[in-house]
Amino acid sequence: MGKLAINGGEPVRRKPFPRWPVFDEREYEALKEVLESGVWGIGGSKKPKFEKAFAEYQHAKYGIAVTNGTAALVISLKACGIGCGDEVIVPPYTFMATITAVLDVNAIPVFADIELDTYTLDPNDVEEHISERTKAIIPVHIGGRPANMDDLSRIARKYDLRIIEDACQAWGSEWRNRRIGSIGDLGAFSFQSSKNVTSGEGGMIVTNDRDLYVKAWSLHNCGRLPSGEWYAHYLPGGNHRMTEFQAAILLVQLSRYDEHVKLRMENASYLDGKLSKIDGLKTMRRDERVTRNAYHLYILRYDPEVFNGLPKARFAEVLRAEGIPLSPGYSRPLYKEPYLNYYVKCPLSCPFYGKSLDYSKIHLPKAEKACYIEGVWLPQYVLLGSREDMDDIVAAFEKVRENIDELKHF
Numbered sequence: 001m002g003k004l005a006i007n008g009g010e011p012v013r014r015k016p017f018p019r020w021p022v023f024d025e026r027e028y029e030a031l032k033e034v035l036e037s038g039v040w041g042i043g044g045s046k047k048p049k050f051e052k053a054f055a056e057y058q059h060a061k062y063g064i065a066v067t068n069g070t071a072a073l074v075i076s077l078k079a080c081g082i083g084c085g086d087e088v089i090v091p092p093y094t095f096m097a098t099i100t101a102v103l104d105v106n107a108i109p110v111f112a113d114i115e116l117d118t119y120t121l122d123p124n125d126v127e128e129h130i131s132e133r134t135k136a137i138i139p140v141h142i143g144g145r146p147a148n149m150d151d152l153s154r155i156a157r158k159y160d161l162r163i164i165e166d167a168c169q170a171w172g173s174e175w176r177n178r179r180i181g182s183i184g185d186l187g188a189f190s191f192q193s194s195k196n197v198t199s200g201e202g203g204m205i206v207t208n209d210r211d212l213y214v215k216a217w218s219l220h221n222c223g224r225l226p227s228g229e230w231y232a233h234y235l236p237g238g239n240h241r242m243t244e245f246q247a248a249i250l251l252v253q254l255s256r257y258d259e260h261v262k263l264r265m266e267n268a269s270y271l272d273g274k275l276s277k278i279d280g281l282k283t284m285r286r287d288e289r290v291t292r293n294a295y296h297l298y299i300l301r302y303d304p305e306v307f308n309g310l311p312k313a314r315f316a317e318v319l320r321a322e323g324i325p326l327s328p329g330y331s332r333p334l335y336k337e338p339y340l341n342y343y344v345k346c347p348l349s350c351p352f353y354g355k356s357l358d359y360s361k362i363h364l365p366k367a368e369k370a371c372y373i374e375g376v377w378l379p380q381y382v383l384l385g386s387r388e389d390m391d392d393i394v395a396a397f398e399k400v401r402e403n404i405d406e407l408k409h410f
């Protein structure tokens with residue numbers, strides 16, 4: 001028996017971290033109110049109220065509450081008129097929906113690399129990938145950390161491109177005191193179960209552009225117009241409306257959100273200070289332009305060389321045995337997905353595109369390093385814990401570092 005819990009030793013911690021989702025009497029009351037009102041969907045007051053509250057929260061003029069973050073991305077792309085033969089620049093280190101949303105509108109995802117010390121799109125590499133077909137960039141604010149919106153906005157202006165911010169992990173994050181989602185043309189948010197603001201499923205589009213708002217609104221509501229007739233359809237839209245139950249829960253979730261962001265940021269900063277001192281662990285770059293970070297994920301860069309070559313997936317397992325829910329995170333850059341290389345016929349081989357793109361030939365070294373070697377995460381609810389909880393996390397990493405020779409054989 002060794003000292004490490006994975007070898008039968010006593011784990012650093014047996015207590016669970018704070019439970020997610022967080023809810024109290026207010027969610028029960030809000031749900032009861034909708035239930036008893038008899039208006040559970042279209043025509044209710046909760047959805048417009050939440051749209052207004054969330055748009056304001058993100059410093060945007062307009063909000064459209066939809067079924068999920070994927071729908072928010074697809075509708076945003078359609079509202080910008082992006083479709084057949086158009087290229088959209090995306091990062092490979094993200095949830096798969098960022099890419100499938102582009103394919104859904106028959107456009108071509110073109111991958112640019114990320115920065116190794118932020119894991120967000122590298123603006124220099126974005127510029128390298130611009131062609132005469134490029135119509136938009138989708139920066140992903142990964143784990144809540146804003147992408148470099150200064151440089152990406154400059155590139156978008158230079159080449160006349162749209163920016164659709166994938167803010168599905170970044171409610172309330174700020175770049176130079178501006179809330180993300182409202183910096184580009186449109187921003188897409190998710191309220192899926194794991195998210196820091198959740199109603200189980202749900203999404204939101206925000207924008208400051210009236211024309212894009214009207215188009216996106218129409219697309220989410222069967223092609224109708226905001227003040228138009230019920231049976232007049234101007235765009236080929238669908239039913240992507242959020243329900244009153246979701247909006248009611250989200251209004252309550254939003255009311256306690258600032259308190260949560262503050263706590264997550266304090267705990268993340270404490271962890272940064274302690275974990276960056278452990279040999280073989282790097283924290284993400286500090287940047288004064290990131291004035292607020294939602295910390296959907298607390299991302300760390302792990303160096304296997306310092307840990308006897310232990311692969312990151314095994315390292316995460318060792319930490320989990322100590323009672324710390326460390327995840328190895330995204331395990332392959334999205335251009336390696338089998339469906340892109342074998343199954344997607346349209347739009348990749350569409351004659352309208354007229355170019356051929358072989359994803360199997362792509363090699364973006366920083367994204368590959370993040371996926372295959374070093375990127376590990378703690379989930380957001382962990383950061384809602386106490387200072388003692390954070391000390392347990394630090395103690396567990398230190399313990400593994402000190403006893404790594406027990407794992408020599410891996």
Ligand SMILES: Cc1ncc(COP(=O)(O)O)c(C=O)c1O
Binds near residue numbers: 071094095169203
């Ligand atoms: C970066 C990113 N983009 C898009 C999505 C899609 O959101 P949803 O699951 O609500 O469709 C998610 C959600 O997991 C996400 O993390």
